[in-house]
Amino acid sequence: MTAAKTLRNPQALADAGLIPPDRLPALERVAAQYAVAITPAMGDLIDAADPHDPIARQFVPAEAELQALPEESADPVGDFAHSPVEGVVHRYPDRCLLKLNHACAVYCRFCFRREMVGPQGLRPLSPAALDAAIAYIAARPDIWEVIVTGGDPFILSPRRLREVMRRLAGIDHVKVVRFHTRVPAVEPETITDELVAALHSPGKAVYVALHANHARELTLAARAACAKIVDAGIPMLGQTVLLAGVNDDPETLTALMRALVETRIKPYYLHHADLAPGTSHLRTSLEAGQALMRAMRGTVSGLCQPTYILDIPGGHGKIPVGPRYLADGCVEDPAGRRHAYPPPASANEPD
Numbered sequence: 627m628t629a630a631k632t633l634r635n636p637q638a639l640a641d642a643g644l645i646p647p648d649r650l651p652a653l654e655r656v657a658a659q660y661a662v663a664i665t666p667a668m669g670d671l672i673d674a675a676d677p678h679d680p681i682a683r684q685f686v687p688a689e690a691e692l693q694a695l696p697e698e699s700a701d702p703v704g705d706f707a708h709s710p711v712e713g714v715v716h717r718y719p720d721r722c723l724l725k726l727n728h729a730c731a732v733y734c735r736f737c738f739r740r741e742m743v744g745p746q747g748l749r750p751l752s753p754a755a756l757d758a759a760i761a762y763i764a765a766r767p768d769i770w771e772v773i774v775t776g777g778d779p780f781i782l783s784p785r786r787l788r789e790v791m792r793r794l795a796g797i798d799h800v801k802v803v804r805f806h807t808r809v810p811a812v813e814p815e816t817i818t819d820e821l822v823a824a825l826h827s828p829g830k831a832v833y834v835a836l837h838a839n840h841a842r843e844l845t846l847a848a849r850a851a852c853a854k855i856v857d858a859g860i861p862m863l864g865q866t867v868l869l870a871g872v873n874d875d876p877e878t879l880t881a882l883m884r885a886l887v888e889t890r891i892k893p894y895y896l897h898h899a900d901l902a903p904g905t906s907h908l909r910t911s912l913e914a915g916q917a918l919m920r921a922m923r924g925t926v927s928g929l930c931q932p933t934y935i936l937d938i939p940g941g942h943g944k945i946p947v948g949p950r951y952l953a954d955g956c957v958e959d960p961a962g963r964r965h966a967y968p969p970p971a972s973a974n975e976p977d
Contacts (some may be wrong), residue, residue, distance in 0.1 A: 632731070633664045635776035636687065639661075641676050644686055657685040660904070661733040661744025665813045668732055671842055679841045680872040683908070686735055691735060691904035697939075700741040702900040704941015713751045713759040717941060721771035724759060726751055726790065730778040731813045736867060736908045738900035738937075750777075764797045771802040780816070788824040795827040802832040805863070811843045813834060814851035822858045835863040835894060839873055841885040849889045856890045862873055863894035865930065868915050869908050876921040883922075883930035893932035898947065901939055912936065912947055920949040924960020 639645045639662070646652060656662075662671075664685045701707075708717040715723040727750040728743045741749045751759065763769050772794060778789065794800055805825065810817050825832050834855050838844060844852075851951045856862055860865040864886040866873065873879050883893045896919070899909040919934045934948040951957055956964045 630666065632666070633669060634662055637663065639664070639686060642669060644669065644672060649689070651716050652689045652692070653687050656689065656691045656904075660687065660691060660735075660740050661730075661747070662687055663733045663744075665731055665733065667814060667845070668812050668843075671845070680873060681842060683871050684736070684839060684869070685732055688734060688907065690907040693906070694903040695901075695906050696770040698901045698903045698905070699939065700903060702738050702902050702939050703937045704717055704939075705739070705742075707941045711758045711762045712755045714762050716762075716766075716769075717943060721773060722763065722769055723773050723775050724763070724790075725776050726756070726774060726779050726786075727777040727782060728874065731781050731809050731816075732775070734808075734867075736869060736899055736902065736905045738902045740902055740905075750971060754774065760793050760797075763794075763800065767799040768803065770798060771804060772800050773804045773806060775806040776811055778807050779805055780807040780821070781813075784818070784820040784824040786822065791827040791830075795830060798829075800830065801824060802831045802833065803827065804863075806833060806835045806837065808837045810834075810851040810855065811838050811845075811848040814845070815856055817851035818850065819854065822854050822860070825855075825860060826858075832860050834860055835865050836886075837865045837867075838882065838886065839866050839869055840878065841881040844882075844885045844889055852889050852891060862889075862891040864891045864932070865895050865897065866893070867897045867899055868910055868918070868934075869899060870910050871908070874910050874914060874918065876918055879918055880922060880926050880930065883926065887927070888928045888971070892931055895944075896932040896934045898936045900933065900937055916947065916949040923949075 633639055633642055636645065636650050636657050640647050640650055666679060668685055673679045705715050708715050710716055713725050721937055727935050728748040730743055733744060737743065763772060836852065852862060866882065868874060873882055898915055899905060899911060915934050922931065933946050935944045936947045937944050955966060957967045958964050
């Protein structure tokens with residue numbers, strides 16, 4: 627498939643050959659509830675002949691999204707409970723989120739903010755709301771890091787990003803600014819020299835975290851876009867969501883982590899999928915995630931090892947949920963063998 631523009635509704639997906647016409651009625655109901663957008667870069671990666679295509683599974687709506695479970699929530703990670711002013715989520719003492727907008731270049735079918743983003747979601751911050759958000763951050767010296775997110779901040783103009791960075795530069799206690807984005811992979815042509823230059827701020831360490839879930843997303847164009855960022859002196863981190871049918875086997879997850887490292891992106895978090903409405907078909911069990919992490923340990927470079935985390939529902943914070951290797955005075959090696967630790971004295975004596 628080759629699309630000249632972003633596909634934003636099921637009819638456009640059908641016209642592009644990404645869904646059969648007989649699915650239109652059901653998917654129109656999905657799209658009425660949850661936003662749809664697939665950029666040309668992602669549309670071109672989809673194999674419409676493969677019913678299990680991992681790129682399609684992330685972006686093409688599915689009838690299963692209409693099936694919400696009782697444990698799912700419109701705000702599964704508790705953003706609203708920790709939002710003291712519009713646009714700010716302050717869950718942890720030394721850092722906060724600054725949500726400038728609630729639109730994205732693409733809309734993921736598993737998004738934990740799917741009730742907040744898109745044309746029917748929350749509005750972008752008004753000038754007055756941005757003033758209040760910046761004032762909140764400036765008044766709290768414990769805030770060391772500001773994480774600029776949304777939505778996706780990289781769909782904003784360089785002028786807007788430059789202005790936000792100028793205002794954060796005036797807050798001395800903010801030392802780190804981190805941007806969370808999918809744009810370098812899903813719309814790489816928009817990563818211009820002007821946009822990258824807008825991210826710099828005197829006295830601030832700037833990081834960019836890229837959300838990618840499958841190695842195929844890291845095309846040559848995506849890698850070139852990331853190179854612009856890294857070559858400008860901005861380190862990049864990788865964030866991935868563990869998704870059933872997308873990356874939930876050791877080979878696929880390893881290929882993604884290696885592709886990130888080859889692109890000079892350090893894998894940071896592997897997120898257990900959140901309890902967002904209509905996403906159960908994309909979630910794995912925690913045990914499956916732990917097994918994947920165990921399978922990668924010892925066989926794949928440490929550079930490729932993210933931290934497997936769960937964001938506890940209700941806004942109680944992120945915790946690591948990877949496999950345990952220490953129990954009952956023993957440690958387990960990557961091959962599954964158990965060893966006493968510390969070892970008995972006799973084990974250390976020369977023959």
